[in-house]
Amino acid sequence: xxxxxxxxxxxxxxxxxxxxxxxxxxxxxxxxxxxxxxxxxxxxxxxxxxxxxxxxxxxxxxxxxxxxxxxxxxxxxxxxxxxxxxxxxxxxxxxxxxxxxxxxxxxxxxxxxxxxxxxxxxxxxxxxxxxxxxxxxxxxxxxxxxxxxxxxxxxxxxxxxxxxxxxxxxxxxxxxxxxxxxxxxxxxxxxxxxxxxxxxxxxxxxxxxxxxxxxxxxxxxxxxxxxxxxxxxxxxxxxxxxxxxxxxxxxxxxxxxxxxxxxxxxxxxxxxxxxxxxxxxxxxxxxxxxxxxxxxxxxxxxxxxxxxxxxxxxxxxxxxxxxxxxxxxxxxx
Numbered sequence: 001x002x003x004x005x006x007x008x009x010x011x012x013x014x015x016x017x018x019x020x021x022x023x024x025x026x027x028x029x030x031x032x033x034x035x036x037x038x039x040x041x042x043x044x045x046x047x048x049x050x051x052x053x054x055x056x057x058x059x060x061x062x063x064x065x066x067x068x069x070x071x072x073x074x075x076x077x078x079x080x081x082x083x084x085x086x087x088x089x090x091x092x093x094x095x096x097x098x099x100x101x102x103x104x105x106x107x108x109x110x111x112x113x114x115x116x117x118x119x120x121x122x123x124x125x126x127x128x129x130x131x132x133x134x135x136x137x138x139x140x141x142x143x144x145x146x147x148x149x150x151x152x153x154x155x156x157x158x159x160x161x162x163x164x165x166x167x168x169x170x171x172x173x174x175x176x177x178x179x180x181x182x183x184x185x186x187x188x189x190x191x192x193x194x195x196x197x198x199x200x201x202x203x204x205x206x207x208x209x210x211x212x213x214x215x216x217x218x219x220x221x222x223x224x225x226x227x228x229x230x231x232x233x234x235x236x237x238x239x240x241x242x243x244x245x246x247x248x249x250x251x252x253x254x255x256x257x258x259x260x261x262x263x264x265x266x267x268x269x270x271x272x273x274x275x276x277x278x279x280x281x282x283x284x285x286x287x288x289x290x291x292x293x294x295x296x297x298x299x300x301x302x303x304x305x306x307x308x309x310x311x312x313x314x315x316x317x318x319x320x321x322x323x324x325x326x327x328x329x330x331x332x333x
Contacts (some may be wrong), residue, residue: 015288020046059097116323132173162292188239189323
């Protein structure tokens with residue numbers, strides 16, 4: 001086990017104003033009525049527009065989390081952006097979130113941590129050690145994702161799957177007499193699958209200076225869903241066996257499983273492979289879509305808001321990410 005006395009004290013969420021229905025995407029993609037719903041299992045997702053930048057959305061989610069915890073920004077001593085998309089290559093999105101909160105002169109450290117769809121899970125894992133050790137007293141973790149501008153509309157299934165949005169979580173050290181803690185976490189990367197989910201352009205290998213509007217594909221999202229499914233299906237059972245064994249936990253010990261909302265296919269895979277009944281599985285896909293790294297903290301926020309978990313309940317966060325990576329984190333809420 002890797003016990004850390006860390007407590008979640010506040011959560012918040014922001015969804016863009018514009019709602020995009022399956023029916024709207026059926027028309028845009030020129031597919032038969034009902035195709036998008038069947039292919040994605042979404043229903044409604046949100047697209048950011050106008051002022052709704054990653055930093056704007058992240059700031060609103062962060063403010064909601066602070067309000068939920070009854071705190072001010074000055075009560076936090078670190079801000080970490082845990083997102084798979086960036087507002088711009090430099091500087092960090094976290095710096096812009098701090099600015100969008102009107103705290104540009106605060107001096108509170110702000111930086112990014114990126115593990116694509118597992119960014120929040122990885123950020124919570126890493127930063128929790130610093131909180132438990134006393135390096136930081138209270139940390140604001142923000143996942144803010146805008147997928148919509150980079151969608152490849154020629155790839156119908158992936159284009160219909162994603163949504164935009166942000167979520168934030170505040171953690172602090174739990175008192176010795178409290179049950180809240182992180183029990184164990186694991187992340188494994190199998191880079192044989194690195195090309196299965198990617199945006200190839202925009203970095204130093206294919207710099208944006210060489211962007212060609214007549215051939216934008218390298219700068220758009222690409223996903224080989226079938227290849228990811230096959231690889232994840234093969235690796236997930238062993239990964240989960242190791243995670244549970246290391247934490248001396250059984251699947252039936254979890255009050256709730258909060259997965260990365262990757263796709264309808266991914267959700268079915270998780271439930272089938274792990275044998276999770278519907279009442280212990282947090283599925284928010286139908287009114288969010290795949291919001292990349294924001295999906296797990298959004299699921300956590302909704303689980304708390306809907307009272308599906310109470311203090312002391314054991315919870316599993318789990319998912320896959322580009323890389324190809326698998327990740328899981330067990331905590332007592």
